[in-house]
Amino acid sequence: MNGFYGTDLAGTVATWVAALATIGVWSYLVGWRRLFVLMQHLLAGLATGYLVLLAIREVLVPRLAVPLVEHPADRLLLIPALVLVLMLIAASWLPRRAVAPVAAILVGGLTAFALGGAVVGTVLPQIAAALPTTSAASPDLLGEVISLVITSLVLLAFLHGAPRGRLTTRAAGVGRWLLVGGIGAWLGFLVVSRLSLLVDRVAFLLGDWLTVLK
Amino acid sequence: MSDESFARLRRAAPALVLLLALAVASLLSGSIGGLRLASPDRSRVDQVRNAIGNLPDGALVLLAFDADLGTYAEIRATTRSAIDDLRAHGARLAIVSFTPEGRAIAAAERDRMARAGEVAPVDLGFVAGSEAGLVRGIESIIPAGAEGDTVDAVREGGGGIGAFDMVLIISGSDISARSWVEQVGMRLPALPMVAIAPTFLDPELEPYLRSGQLTALISTLREGVAYTETVAAGSASAPGPIVGSLPMLVGLLAALGVLAEAAFRQLGRRSRSTVRRRGRR
Numbered sequence A: 001m002n003g004f005y006g007t008d009l010a011g012t013v014a015t016w017v018a019a020l021a022t023i024g025v026w027s028y029l030v031g032w033r034r035l036f037v038l039m040q041h042l043l044a045g046l047a048t049g050y051l052v053l054l055a056i057r058e059v060l061v062p063r064l065a066v067p068l069v070e071h072p073a074d075r076l077l078l079i080p081a082l083v084l085v086l087m088l089i090a091a092s093w094l095p096r097r098a099v100a101p102v103a104a105i106l107v108g109g110l111t112a113f114a115l116g117g118a119v120v121g122t123v124l125p126q127i128a129a130a131l132p133t134t135s136a137a138s139p140d141l142l143g144e145v146i147s148l149v150i151t152s153l154v155l156l157a158f159l160h161g162a163p164r165g166r167l168t169t170r171a172a173g174v175g176r177w178l179l180v181g182g183i184g185a186w187l188g189f190l191v192v193s194r195l196s197l198l199v200d201r202v203a204f205l206l207g208d209w210l211t212v213l214k
Numbered sequence B: 001m002s003d004e005s006f007a008r009l010r011r012a013a014p015a016l017v018l019l020l021a022l023a024v025a026s027l028l029s030g031s032i033g034g035l036r037l038a039s040p041d042r043s044r045v046d047q048v049r050n051a052i053g054n055l056p057d058g059a060l061v062l063l064a065f066d067a068d069l070g071t072y073a074e075i076r077a078t079t080r081s082a083i084d085d086l087r088a089h090g091a092r093l094a095i096v097s098f099t100p101e102g103r104a105i106a107a108a109e110r111d112r113m114a115r116a117g118e119v120a121p122v123d124l125g126f127v128a129g130s131e132a133g134l135v136r137g138i139e140s141i142i143p144a145g146a147e148g149d150t151v152d153a154v155r156e157g158g159g160g161i162g163a164f165d166m167v168l169i170i171s172g173s174d175i176s177a178r179s180w181v182e183q184v185g186m187r188l189p190a191l192p193m194v195a196i197a198p199t200f201l202d203p204e205l206e207p208y209l210r211s212g213q214l215t216a217l218i219s220t221l222r223e224g225v226a227y228t229e230t231v232a233a234g235s236a237s238a239p240g241p242i243v244g245s246l247p248m249l250v251g252l253l254a255a256l257g258v259l260a261e262a263a264f265r266q267l268g269r270r271s272r273s274t275v276r277r278r279g280r281r
Helices: A009-030 A033-070 A078-089 A096-130 A141-156 A166-209 B003-031 B043-053 B072-088 B100-115 B130-139 B149-156 B177-185 B199-210 B221-233 B245-280
Strands: B060-065 B092-097 B122-126 B166-170 B193-196 B216-218
Touching (some): A009 A033, A009 A166, A009 B003, A033 A078, A033 B100, A078 A096, A096 A141, A096 B130, A141 A166, A166 B199, A166 B221, B003 B245, B043 B072, B060 B100, B060 B149, B072 B100, B072 B166, B072 B193, B092 B149, B100 B122, B177 B199, B199 B216
Parallel strands (some): B060 B166, B092 B122, B166 B193
């Protein structure tokens, strides 16, 4: 039992809906596309409805509307935020020149956070971690050197179109094969992961729905 | 049965046989001993247990619940075990989500705990804004109207993510442990961050563990099963079903069979084309 559904009527109905939806998706295996497409529509509709509810209940009302109504003097910065939200809601009616700056602020702000974090939080610390920093007596020195060599070769594989000599071309070729090997290993992980999800679904049908698996 | 239906069934036969084999293997899984899915290497398990064991009494722990609906089943038992482990060490828990999917799963888990009579973690709700929301959470993470001892303790500590003694990051969706390392780790370097992630995130997150940016990480199925078994041995509550080792073995053998069949078919094509080329000469 995965524990998500209770033993009351609502839980039983939820279990049946989940089981029938699972079988509906699997019906694609025998070519029954209509049922599969119906399940896709159901998922898309539910997800959209859920997102709208979440945005209204947990973001717009408690973090924007309520503070503005209760303490308008203390929350002056929320007024331009409200204007931006209203402009995005009315984006289909407003001229593009009015909506574009709002969308630009939204996308630019998020990208700045993501890019800044990637450089400061990932690229720089990972470069530092890839460099051999331990003393020559360290038992891990060999591993660190190998790690540095592999990192360098894989980075060279990304020199698409840049002018380079024969040695660099060969190193980039080795880097490309290392990359392919890495992706292959990752796909192996992915197969195990997806298989465990399939086994879990089978266990759900046998355990939660048919109750033949304890 | 029409020819078209028969052809359709024939095409679907391998998948249906696999499903049937998995079902039979799942039913037999409990009665067959000798197969172990748990990883024999306990280093990752020990890292998580040490991180939790080193927490002070009554430590404030934030559960950053941003799992993915599609892959949560893989880490469900591990997550529940980690929550049990934290509770057993007297931690005070709060739960927050930065993705809509994570929020849905967090709400379902809180409902499950309430049904089971367990004390659910304090709900800090959903924070919008992706990375920007994470950064804002460093300053203030308590929603308006939240009350209780745990919330008061967080307020006393500044009201942000920095008030917590540890963050347990349940990864899987867009805001994963990587986002936490990039946005929060750089601003709060002393905050221990432990992550539980589905297998597909392992190559992405492992470098952060090696560089010390993550305190501990469980990101493969076998490590998860090992951790769940270790915690379950000293716990009264059940983490829910753990993936059976026999169906996994059957599935992996089927995957290997498909790979071998594809490789032989490729070899066969090559040898046939070589023979044809020689014949033309």
